[in-house]
Amino acid sequence: MGSSVWWCNQGENWELERANKVVSSSSKTTRLTFRETVGQVKKGDICVHYKNMHLVALSQAEEDGRSCYVPFSDYGEGWMFSTNYYDLKTPIHRNLVNTEISKLALINGPIIKNGRVRxxxxxPFSAEGLRIIKSFSSEPWPKWAEL
Known part of the structure; x- marks a missing residue:
């Protein structure tokens, strides 16, 4: 079976996660649905990182996601995996890709009906969605992101 593709909406801990080469989430929330998915990642899976209206990076999981204590933040218990980041030299604005991605009609996907980011x-994302994003990028991508 091939790699799964994920979409990560990065926020205030982007720099911390990026510096530690991980993706992590806390179990300290009432809405775990899209937090515990971090624990479902398998080694080799690909993640698209979204921040401030731009797709800013790709990464490939170096290990399976796991339930653990997240040591470098105030998250406490949660989920985490190590990942190999590839920063896009030219981030891609969401308005370039949202219409095409929304046409995929992904159930619980990252783009909702009105074209906004969930x-x-x-x-969970898709290989087809990743190909759409790549079509709007003029720079070379790492081999592992070629699905």
Whole structure:
């Protein structure tokens, strides 16, 4: 079976996670649906990182996601996996890709009906969605992101 693709809406802990080469989430929330998905990642899975209206990076999981204490933040217990980041030299604005991605009609996907990004943390995505994003990028991508 091939790699799964995920969409991660990065926020205030982006720099911390990026510096520690991980993706992590806390179990300290009432809405776990798109937090515990971090624990479902398998080694080799690909993640698209979204921040401030732009797709800013890709990463490939270096291990399976796991339930653990997240040591470098105030998250406490949660989920985490190590990942290999590839920063896009030219971030891609969401308005370039949202219409095409929304046509995929992904159930619980990152783009909702009105074309906006779903307000959730770690969302199942698709290889086709990744190809759409790549079509709007003029820079070379790492081999592992070629699905």
């Amino acid at each position: 307000f959730a943390y770690f969302i």
